Amino acid sequence: MPELPEVETVARGLRASLIGRTIVKVEVRWARSVVSPDPTLFASRLAGQRVTDVGRRGKWVVIALSSGDTLLIHLRMTGQLVLEPGECPDDRHIRVLFFLNDGWCLRFSDARKFGRLWLVDDPVGVLGELGPEPLADDFTAARLEEMLVRRRGRIKPLLLNQRFLAGLGNIYTDEALWRSGIHPLRRAESLTPAEVRRLHRAIQDVLREAIASGGTTLPDRTYRQADGRAGEFVQHLAVYGREGQPCPRCGAIIERIRVSQRGTHFCPRCQSLPEGKF
Secondary structure: OOOHHHHHHHHHHHHHHHOOOEEEEEEEOOHHHEEEOOHHHHHHHHOOOEEEEEEEEOOEEEEEEOOOOEEEEEOOOOEEEEEEOOOOOOOOOEEEEEEEOOOOEEEEEEOOOOOEEEEEOOOHHHHOOOOOOOOOOOOOHHHHHHHHHOOOOEHHHHHHOOOOOOOOOHHHHHHHHHHHOOOOOOEHHHOOHHHHHHHHHHHHHHHHHHHHOOOEOOOOOOOOOOOOOOOEHHHHOOOOOOOOOEOOOOOOEOEEEEEOOEEEEEOOOOOOOOOOOO
């Protein structure tokens, strides 16, 4: 599933080329991709609207329109947004097509059909319960410490909870926990202030580095940047997807377990689990 770096990369790519263009027609090829309003009204409301801004909130692409409406897109597992000149290719995975005034088109493709689109007059109704942005100026180590002392449970599922912290998913949670030396089964309330500071720094560092690399395209190649290129951060993954291989820091063999039904990668030596902390 695209996480914060992938969605930020897509949003930046669209922001550079989509702002100022006008949507002249929308073709909904799979009706269930559109949550609200109904697909017919969705298409008619978008026709004639000019894109005024493109941004991101958590794992959502947020597209502001000239009428005051907002187009929200969640890519989920396999969703892709690609801007192309001329007519889009006849791809069976295309779910929604946005035809633009200059002959280009924006295609939303989704092989597994989990991605969803909303057209709303107020995005708060959809995004209002998301947690803080991990790269925001006000997301400090002190704030993370305050957030953690009020919570109970294991640290990895908590970091995956979008109401707790917006944007992290399986890849970057595993990478941040490895960088900070914290076992994924540690109880959140057991982290020391020094560990919280390391975790905060690791979250921000890995997200920024992944954005700089255009995100992570895994071997299934389901994620693409807005111009169709792959993300290159896969070359820098330390633990995610590397079970059975040596840890790049200590050489111990990376293990994979399941935590809250999610495959979880960690180094048993760098991320030891203290007695009584899980």
